Structures are given as C-alpha cells and as structure tokens.
Amino acid sequence: MKITQEVRAFAMEQAGRRCECTGSGCRHHLPAARCKRGLRGDQWKVYWRKQGGGATRNNIEAWCLECFANNFEVPRETVALLAPDIADYARLIEEDQRKAITLRSVLRDAAERAAGRCRGRLVLDRLDDDVLIEFAESVDAIQAAQTLGSDFRDIAIRLDLPTPKLCCAIHCGEVTRWRNGLLVGDAVEVAARVRSMASEGQLLLTGDAVAPMRGKIELEPISDDVAAKLPSVGGIWALPL
DSSP: OOOOHHHHHHHHHHTTTBOOOOSTTOTTSOTTOOOOOBOOTTSEEEEESSTTSOSOTTTEEEEEHHHHHHHTOOOEEEEEEEEEEETTHHHHHHHOHHHHHHHHHHHHHHHHHHHHHTTEEEEEETTTTEEEEEESSHHHHHHHHHHHHHHHHHHHHHTTOOOOOEEEEEEEEEEEEOTTSOEESHHHHHHHHHHHHOOTTEEEEEHHHHGGGTTTSOOEEOOHHHHTTSGGGSOEEEEEO
C-alpha cells in the first residue's frame, strides 16, 4: 500500500509525533517502555499492520528509523519451503463448501504434525489462508511431504470427509522473517507458483531444492513446457506422493 503525504500526516498526528515502539524486541528500550523520541522530518516510517486495511488508527504505526530497524528489519536467511495444497480444491468448494473448508483445517493439522516430525515449522498466512512449512534442509521437507498425505487422509477419514490427494512443491531460497513469524520474499512466491503447476498426488522440486541431494534420490524431470513457465529456478523435478 502506498504511503501518501496524507497517510504520513495522519500517522504522525495519531502517534502524537512519538515513535510507537513499546520496547518489545528492541535492544534500545526496556520492556514495555515506549520510545520517547519524536518523529522529525523524514526520519521515520509508517508500518501497515495489514495490507489493504486502510489508513486507520488500528492499522498503521509510526516509527522512528532506529526503532523500526531494531524491530522489523531482520536479516534474510535461506530455508527450504514446503507448500502443500488440496488437489482440485475449486471443485470441492462447488460440491460442498462446508466440507471443503473443513478439509483446509485438516490440511493445517496434518501439516503441523509433519512439521513436528521432520524438524520443521508451520507458517500460516492469515490473509490468504495458505499453508507453508519451513525447514533448514530440503531433505526434511521431502520426508514431511511424503508423510503429509497419509496424515491428511487419516484425519479426513476419521471426520467422515472426502479424501482428495495433495499437490505439493518444495523450493529453497532466501526469506525475511517478520516478528509474527510470517515469511516473506521471492522464495515464498516461487514455492506457491511451483505448487500451482503440480498435478494431483505430485510433489515438484525446484533445482535449488534438488541441488543438495543430486545422486541421492531418484527424480523425474517434468516436461520442458511446464518448466519453461519458471526458468529462474534451475529446472523442476517430480516425485510421486
């Protein structure tokens, strides 16, 4: 969302020309101690709590640059991302919306189990309800993907729900970790795009994810026309789930 002059003036007014840092995670302040530095000129930033939420008092915060850097600007790190989804979800929504939405919850539960078993962490984007699991190494992501389908099916059967197959993707790349644990960056977008290329019951891996395991597992390259949709990832390989 664009920071206009009107938004800047509104944020500055609502903040009382004071930085809104409360000391949480900021190395320059005691816990719960609000920053007393004023907002001078252009030496401050506006932080949106939720993109698209509008310029309201509950959605914007005004920060001096030093506190903003201490609380928000974190180093980028390289992780392996597993992006699972339910195959043919649009059709399921049309057939029975209630059951389809329940299956999304089942997928989150199964993903949390898989993350716990394989040294991963479940990441949930509350804005678009996507499921993402991060790992330190792609080999753990592959192991989680292979167990995720059976966990998903077992929970769905117990709840008397349909048992569609999953489509998944794994990509390794750099991300930025926000304070709330959400991951942002090109790697997240690439993982989502590759997942959209996966067919029912298929796991797709990018070249960056495959690189540490070349020669250790048997992979099948996908067709050139599919891989050409995303040439920057160094090729795409497939594994059955």
